[in-house]
Amino acid sequence: MTLLTMKNITKEFFRVPVLHGVDLEIDRGEIVALLGENGAGKSTLMKIIAGVHEPTSGSIYLDGEEVTIDSPSDSQHKGISIIHQEFNLLPDISIMENIFLGRLPRKWGSFVRWNEMKEKTKALLERVGIGYLAPETSIRQCSIAEQQLIEIAKALSFDAELLIMDEPTATLNNEETERLLQLMEELKNKGMGVIFITHRLNEVMHAADRAVILRDGEFIGVKHVEETTQDELVAMMVGRELTDMFPEKKNHAGEEVLRVEHLHVKHQLEDIHFSVAGGEILGIAGLMGCGKSELSRALFGLYKLESGKVQVNGSTIQTPKDAIDAGLALVTDDRKSEGLVLDLSVAENILLPNYRLLSKRGVLPKKQLNEVVNVWFGNLAIKASSPQVEVNQLSGGNQQKVVLGKWLQTNPKVLILNEPTRGIDIGAKAEIYKRIERLAEEGMAIVLISSEMPEVLGLADRILVMSDGRISGELDRQEATQEKIFEYAIGGGSNG
Amino acid sequence: MDKTQSNSWVNVLLIVDKFRVFIIFLLLLVIASFISDAFFTVTNLFNVMRQVSIVGIIAVGMTLVILTAGIDLSVGSVMALTGAVVAGVMTAGMPIPIAILVCLIAGLIIGAFNGVVISKGNVPPFIATLAVMVIARGFTLVLTGGSPTIINDASYRVIGSGTLLGVPVPVVIMGVIFLIMYWVLKNTTFGRSIYAVGGNEEAARLAGINVDRVKIFVYSLTGMFAAVSAMIYTSRLMSAQPNAGTMLELDAIAAVIIGGTRLTGGKGGVIGTLIGALIMGVLDNILNLANVSPFYQEIAKGAVILAAVLLDSKLAKLNR
Ligand SMILES: Nc1ncnc2c1ncn2[C@@H]1O[C@H](COP(=O)(O)OP(=O)(O)OP(=O)(O)O)[C@@H](O)[C@H]1O
Ligand SMILES: [Mg+2]
Numbered sequence A: 001m002t003l004l005t006m007k008n009i010t011k012e013f014f015r016v017p018v019l020h021g022v023d024l025e026i027d028r029g030e031i032v033a034l035l036g037e038n039g040a041g042k043s044t045l046m047k048i049i050a051g052v053h054e055p056t057s058g059s060i061y062l063d064g065e066e067v068t069i070d071s072p073s074d075s076q077h078k079g080i081s082i083i084h085q086e087f088n089l090l091p092d093i094s095i096m097e098n099i100f101l102g103r104l105p106r107k108w109g110s111f112v113r114w115n116e117m118k119e120k121t122k123a124l125l126e127r128v129g130i131g132y133l134a135p136e137t138s139i140r141q142c143s144i145a146e147q148q149l150i151e152i153a154k155a156l157s158f159d160a161e162l163l164i165m166d167e168p169t170a171t172l173n174n175e176e177t178e179r180l181l182q183l184m185e186e187l188k189n190k191g192m193g194v195i196f197i198t199h200r201l202n203e204v205m206h207a208a209d210r211a212v213i214l215r216d217g218e219f220i221g222v223k224h225v226e227e228t229t230q231d232e233l234v235a236m237m238v239g240r241e242l243t244d245m246f247p248e249k250k251n252h253a254g255e256e257v258l259r260v261e262h263l264h265v266k267h268q269l270e271d272i273h274f275s276v277a278g279g280e281i282l283g284i285a286g287l288m289g290c291g292k293s294e295l296s297r298a299l300f301g302l303y304k305l306e307s308g309k310v311q312v313n314g315s316t317i318q319t320p321k322d323a324i325d326a327g328l329a330l331v332t333d334d335r336k337s338e339g340l341v342l343d344l345s346v347a348e349n350i351l352l353p354n355y356r357l358l359s360k361r362g363v364l365p366k367k368q369l370n371e372v373v374n375v376w377f378g379n380l381a382i383k384a385s386s387p388q389v390e391v392n393q394l395s396g397g398n399q400q401k402v403v404l405g406k407w408l409q410t411n412p413k414v415l416i417l418n419e420p421t422r423g424i425d426i427g428a429k430a431e432i433y434k435r436i437e438r439l440a441e442e443g444m445a446i447v448l449i450s451s452e453m454p455e456v457l458g459l460a461d462r463i464l465v466m467s468d469g470r471i472s473g474e475l476d477r478q479e480a481t482q483e484k485i486f487e488y489a490i491g492g493g494s495n496g
Numbered sequence B: 001m002d003k004t005q006s007n008s009w010v011n012v013l014l015i016v017d018k019f020r021v022f023i024i025f026l027l028l029l030v031i032a033s034f035i036s037d038a039f040f041t042v043t044n045l046f047n048v049m050r051q052v053s054i055v056g057i058i059a060v061g062m063t064l065v066i067l068t069a070g071i072d073l074s075v076g077s078v079m080a081l082t083g084a085v086v087a088g089v090m091t092a093g094m095p096i097p098i099a100i101l102v103c104l105i106a107g108l109i110i111g112a113f114n115g116v117v118i119s120k121g122n123v124p125p126f127i128a129t130l131a132v133m134v135i136a137r138g139f140t141l142v143l144t145g146g147s148p149t150i151i152n153d154a155s156y157r158v159i160g161s162g163t164l165l166g167v168p169v170p171v172v173i174m175g176v177i178f179l180i181m182y183w184v185l186k187n188t189t190f191g192r193s194i195y196a197v198g199g200n201e202e203a204a205r206l207a208g209i210n211v212d213r214v215k216i217f218v219y220s221l222t223g224m225f226a227a228v229s230a231m232i233y234t235s236r237l238m239s240a241q242p243n244a245g246t247m248l249e250l251d252a253i254a255a256v257i258i259g260g261t262r263l264t265g266g267k268g269g270v271i272g273t274l275i276g277a278l279i280m281g282v283l284d285n286i287l288n289l290a291n292v293s294p295f296y297q298e299i300a301k302g303a304v305i306l307a308a309v310l311l312d313s314k315l316a317k318l319n320r
Helices: A042-049 A072-077 A095-099 A114-128 A144-157 A174-189 A201-207 A230-238 A292-299 A320-325 A335-339 A346-358 A366-379 A396-408 A426-441 A453-459 A482-489 B004-018 B020-035 B042-067 B075-091 B096-119 B125-144 B154-161 B169-187 B189-199 B201-206 B211-237 B248-258 B270-289 B294-316
Strands: A004-013 A016-026 A030-035 A057-062 A065-067 A080-083 A162-166 A193-197 A210-215 A218-224 A256-265 A269-277 A281-286 A307-312 A328-331 A414-418 A445-449 A462-467 A470-476
Touching (some): A016 A030, A016 A042, A016 A193, A030 A042, A030 A201, A030 A230, A042 A080, A042 A162, A072 A080, A080 A144, A095 A144, A114 A144, A114 A174, A144 A162, A144 A174, A201 A230, A210 A230, A218 A230, A230 A426, A256 A292, A256 A445, A269 A292, A269 A307, A269 A445, A269 A470, A281 A292, A281 A426, A281 A453, A281 A482, A292 A328, A292 A445, A320 A328, A335 A396, A335 B201, A346 A366, A346 B189, A366 A396, A426 A445, A462 A482, A470 A482, B020 B294, B042 B075, B042 B169, B042 B189, B042 B248, B042 B270, B075 B125, B075 B211, B154 B169, B169 B189, B169 B211, B189 B211, B248 B270, B248 B294, B270 B294
Parallel strands (some): A016 A218, A030 A193, A080 A162, A162 A193, A281 A445, A281 A462, A328 A414, A414 A445
Antiparallel strands (some): A004 A016, A004 A057, A210 A218, A256 A307, A462 A470
């Protein structure tokens, strides 16, 4: 008996079809990768298994028996555990309570067994590689990558037969990804079924047994991983061949635009000192917790500086408003809580930073604004029926495109990108890389923070490596390699 | 499973959802016309609207506040206090325009105080405005000495009881305020910022929106609208009452919620609120016309609020 079989699944939202007759099958002890472009319907299909959405038609079988899954809790009872693409952690309560939410270990019916919960949480965190976090830490204090790993720990804590992970590696770096893939292998050997979604094909080739490919809600096919190549999978996903991922580099650094002088932020950053010239792309790399996200926030005026200063073209940045006025733009890595107003339309989200700048005495020039929106809606190929659609109805990757569009349209002097391509598919990524390179050619200064090594190596003119809140090394484009970056990132390196 | 049939049913429900408040309102009008012939007369309809105007105007401010994910419990007391101010200024012998100006400014200042405490002081809106509610009521008692202040200038009566081209002045005032705020919410930076702040405050801040200023503005406007209502109220009675507007904040909140604005912010608007306020007014009116005892009227009103909100959450689950 196969563990899960989905047959001829269709799903419509408000009459708009997003899945047309999709089939999926997974057995115990098997890892299946689910592939497709942004908006292909991957998350929707998984949410049907998780009881979040109800299929419009089609059948689902568990162990050969037809079932209906009415709710998330029903799905849990049936032995399914899912990590959604957008996290569902409560920001102000502890890691352990988040993990055991709704099922805290108790004695005498109602007293919480805190010690037991703490022990169990410790073991789980250890397993996903963040054992250094205390179980009492509140989610708000954890980085996005840590939150992702906490979600994984939570999913593991259920005694599930089928584990579903929607883009678990989108914010993880090489080492963390490696560990996760290993963990998946272990679970598989214990007889679990694992479905995971990713846009990185090397992970598929490395860990999956089979790959299922969707395109625009259609079932395109299923491949055994030994019998296929990355190129074939890409062709199936995109419907065409993909040429170069990274654009050709030209050297075009101009005058200094961003200057960071001996920056200190309590418990976060120590003596950060660098500058970026117009037309230059500065890459920032480092492991989880090295302070690269904190740096991006500090540049944007979000932290109280203990000492040091941030200057754009000579003017000092102390608040986000200063930053925007000086021509700084920040693409944050946390699109759900910092990047987007989910209940507003795509258009309004794109325009958000501009309201203040574009409006004439407080009144919005509708026509001009619509033009801006239409340009970026098209440029980024955002998949939605119109710019008036609410952002919460977009797929994860398309939401990320909105975050990018929102800042790109302000035409900043300095662009800080923190995980800019989180959850974006291969085809769209190549487009975005081209666009970033073009912006640099036009004289923009760009700070690129990414856990995706090829992205940093492929785009940056110069790379700073961070470790423990300070800069532990600097590499030129010519000398930079994955190994050298890693060496600096773990705090070693030649000067170290 | 046959889903095609249920699909067209879903479609109908989705349309119903979009115009939910309007439909409830129309239904209520139909019922009203059956209950009493007196309902569909111009006098009665204007009467309903005039009665609604006091809550309606305050509910406009409440809509803005709730859109930013806040709440303002002080509106009833602020109305009483600004009413006492307007009556006091007139009793002191000042001309009406000065009294009106002072009254509006008083409302604005109290509202701004709310806004500053909430945004700069980081106090939850519920707590801040609860405190101001009590304080404002106290000041009202101080100003009036605990008994009504009579207004003697007869021309002041126009605000509450006059008509303009046959339409009661309070209805005109309410209409103008609704129209202006509808336009402001739709077409200005301030209006769109309100939605952004209520939808995701952090994202709004990162987009360079001055969140504190938006909040202070919103509470200030609400205070000023309470002052406008205070003038209609005092003009109707030709006196300021120390206990005016008790529980008024709840009526205003109810109008906003029935009108479909989300209590957690970011979604909704003033048109819904207008209909919400009218629904409550019409309900009062038909229960009166049908001679239902005031005790049962309260029960009916509560039931309608509950029904409207229940329907809302049911419809929200439809597109699973
Ligand atoms: N709640 C919803 N209401 C309306 N449309 C929706 C809703 N959820 C998803 N969609 C639409 O369904 C389509 C598929 O979305 P889905 O999230 O499944 O894509 P995905 O394959 O996971 O993409 P990504 O790689 O970007 O995460 C998209 O076009 C999206 O706009
Ligand atoms: Mg998705």
